[in-house]
Amino acid sequence: MGCLKAAASKRRLAEGTVRIGPVAAIPEVLRGLGVNPAKVLAEAGLDLSLFADEDNTLSYAARGHLLRLCSARTGCSHFGLLVGQRGGLSSFGLVGFLVRHSPDVDTALRSLVRYLHLHVRGGVPTLEVHGDSATLGYSI
Numbered sequence: 001m002g003c004l005k006a007a008a009s010k011r012r013l014a015e016g017t018v019r020i021g022p023v024a025a026i027p028e029v030l031r032g033l034g035v036n037p038a039k040v041l042a043e044a045g046l047d048l049s050l051f052a053d054e055d056n057t058l059s060y061a062a063r064g065h066l067l068r069l070c071s072a073r074t075g076c077s078h079f080g081l082l083v084g085q086r087g088g089l090s091s092f093g094l095v096g097f098l099v100r101h102s103p104d105v106d107t108a109l110r111s112l113v114r115y116l117h118l119h120v121r122g123g124v125p126t127l128e129v130h131g132d133s134a135t136l137g138y139s140i
Helices: 002-010 026-032 037-043 048-052 060-074 079-085 089-100 105-118
Strands: 017-019 057-059 124-130 133-139
Touching: 017 060, 026 037, 026 048, 026 060, 026 079, 037 048, 037 060, 057 060, 060 079, 089 105, 105 124, 105 133
Parallel strands: none
Antiparallel strands: 017 057, 124 133
């Protein structure tokens, strides 16, 4: 895990922030729904160039505001779900890479919980394993 720690130390997240990665599809989804992404992002106080690098960060509050605004401007109440559909493990950066290449589900989930702080600050992941069942949780 030395490489993961070294990469994380290059870009520490401030408390209450999250990488753009999981919502990087916002401009694409806006375009698909016939809405100009630059206009909506500007209304939210953001620039379209923020979405050029999935490692750029955004506060939880700004992300929530943006998603609400996108939903309102498109008239699509499930806008966030459309954005999430376009994501995958790659949207979690190095953490997603580690999870994808884990030897089994147990290791993948434990790695996700252990290293998610490299992707997002301000939330707490939990994992409870009972026999052959696991419950993954996340609290902001």
